[in-house]
Amino acid sequence: MAEPQHILDCDVLIVGGGINGAGIARDAAGRGLSVVLCEKDDLASHTSSASxxxxxxxxxxxxxxxxxxVRKALIEREVLLRAAPHIMWPLRFVMPHAQGQRPALLIRAGLFLYDLLARRELLPASAGINLRNHVAGKPLKPEFERGFIYSDGWVDDARLVVLNAIDxxxxxxTILTQAVCTRLERKTADWEATLFKPSCGHIxxxxxxxxxxxxPWTADVLHAAVPRADGGQLRLIKGSHIVVKRxxxxxxxYIFQHPDGRIVFAIPYERDFTLIGTTDLDYQGDANQVAIDEDEIAYLCQLASRYFAKPIVPADVVWTYSGVRPLVEDGADAKAVTRDYRLEVDDNGPPILSVFGGKITTFRKLAEEAVDHIxxxxxNRHGGWTHNACLPGGDLFGAEPRNKSVLEFDAWRRAQIARYSGLPSELVARYCRxxxxxxxxxxxxxxxxxSLGDEIAPGLYATEVEYLRRYEWARSAQDILWRxxxxxxxxxxxxxDHLQSWLAAHPLAR
Structure with a gap:
């Protein structure tokens, strides 16, 4: 290999540009540490955009x-909602109750505990509902007469990763996408890594x-860096989703319970659609080539059709996506494998910290704990700071996270529509979100x-594409249209294809 043309010195090299890597980069940089993050593909191009x-x-x-x-995640819900109210918002979940399920009193007790495990300032409490006269009962089969409603939140997962990387x-x-870590070698005083980025060669x-x-590649990276290390504690679970018309x-x-103990969500999605998922299957294949199979599509259609009055069939599916969750191996059935995380440090020389498991809701806490180790x-004497900091774009009413930003987002959006009155209101509303x-x-x-430039596709103008390329590391049509x-x-x-051709014809100015 030729001598690298670029040499970077840093306190922390992070391998992986998903939610955990981006979250750790943000926290560490905010504590004054010099950070390089490398991602072999695009930010959030795998697990973190497939939740x-x-x-x-x-x-x-x-x-x-x-x-x-559960308590850790419940506490984090409102911390995150306040930090980025444009890409997250409260959501109410309806759970129809069917014969053969757990007794209604037991479910009500579980929801009561769910309400009590963490303080709530933004989210209303759970309640029992009569589906015969509740708006959520109308799309369901008539045999579902009673149910429950409780609160959680929605997030644009891929944008959450990008906002952490921006911050x-x-x-x-230094954020390097399309940069593969090809070598990671432990020296006496530090680590020496070689990255390959097609646009600039070896680094x-x-x-x-x-x-x-x-x-999903954590065990591989650890074994390459520390050959004696055991990476066998990672278990790969495939989760797939389908999207149908609204x-x-x-x-x-909705949260639907299957007789086999699994649950499936049906969620309002992108105004015109309904998102249904997920499956939980052990996965042994190539983590770069994850895709839904026909059995998963049939399973999700069948379960949703058990509840909805209008059946869903595979022909109704307009889009699917799948991802592999790298979970901590605990010997449980796939649906029961813990979603908690484990941080493991090998400090037999310059240290390497490996992240096993985790979920999007607890990413900030995971990052904080990881950077405490680092x-x-x-x-480094700087303590954690992200608990009380907005993510980029979340400072609607000031620099600090506020309940007002969540509760009055619609009012803020209306103000922006008025401010940019020369633009279509729907376009400005989308930009706000x-x-x-x-x-x-x-x-x-x-x-x-x-003034927005070429309309490359309906509602997609050159101004937005250039912004995404300049500030958000977007390079391809896939990056822009799906993440x-x-x-x-x-x-x-x-x-x-038209967008990809436009990108090729308009190189990004350096």
Whole structure:
């Protein structure tokens, strides 16, 4: 191999650009540590964009007595909602009760415990409901007469990753996407890594500390760096989702219980659709090539059709996605494998911290704990700070997270629609939800449609594409249409090819 043209020195090298890697980069950079993050593909291109897109405590984990995990996640719900109210919001979940399920009193007791495990300032309590006269009962089969309703939250998972990376970058971190870590070697005083990024060749990184946050590839990275290490504690579970045309008009979600003990959510999605998922299957294949299979589609259709008056069949499915969750092996059935995380440090020389398991809701707490380990090892005296900090775009009413930003988001959005009155109101509304206060960077000095540049696809203008390339590391049509936005669901199939051609014809200015 030729001598690398680029050499970077840093305190912390993070391998993996999913939610855990981006969250750790943000926290570490905010404590004054120099950080390099490398991701072999795009940010959030694997597990972190393939979730059910919920900020939740995990009601079903109470069944497995994971009270500590549930409480930790419940506390984090409102911390995150306040930090990024543009990409997260409260959501009510309806649970129809059917014969043969757990007794209604037992379910009500579980929901009561769910309400009590953490303080709530933003989310209303659970309650029993009569589905015969509740709006959520209308789409269901008539035999479902009673049920329960409780609160959790919704999140745009891929954008959550990107916002963490933006914040890390603005605090000094170097974020390298499309950069594969091809070598990771422990030296006497530090780590020496080689990255390969097609646009600039080989990059050598000298780091005092390495964080292995490679998701499904965590065990592989650890074994390559420390051959004697045991990476067998990671268990890969495939989760798949289907998207169909909108099944109901109200804004509540559903949680359906299957006789085999599994649960499936049906969630309002992108205004015109319903998201249904997930499955839980052990996965042994290539984590780069994860896809739903026909049995999973049939399973999700069958379970949803057990509850909805209008049956769902595979032909109704307009989009699917699948991801592999890297969970901590605990010997349980796939649906019961713990979603808690484990941080393991090998400090037989320059240290490497590996992240095993985790879920989106607890990413901030995981990152804080990980950086506490790093800070101690590197004699950094700065404490955690993310508990009371907005993510980029979340500072609707000031720099600190506020309940007002969640409770009055609609009022803030109406104010932006009035401010940018020369643009279509639906477009400004989408920008508000996608970018929050960063809408003002996106639309700087742009007051009418003509100023937005080429309309590359319906509702997608050159101004937004250039913003995503310049500030959010978007490089391909896939990055833009499916991770930075979900416009891919709303556009004709040819739009992706047209956008890719436009990108090729308009190189990003350096």
């Amino acid at each position: 059910t897109k919920l900020i939740h405590g995990g009601l079903r984990y109470l069944e497995y007595y994971e009270f500590h995990l 890390a970058c603005e605090k000094g971190a 050598r990184v000298n780091a005092r500390y390495v964080v292995n946050a490679a998701g 099944m109901f008009e109200h804004d509540n979600a 800070a101690r090892a590197l004699d 996608t970018y929050g206060t960063r809408i003002h960077t996106l639309l700087a000095e742009r007051t009418d449609v003509a 930075r936005t979900k416009l891919g669901l709303h556009l004709p199939p040819a739009a992706a």
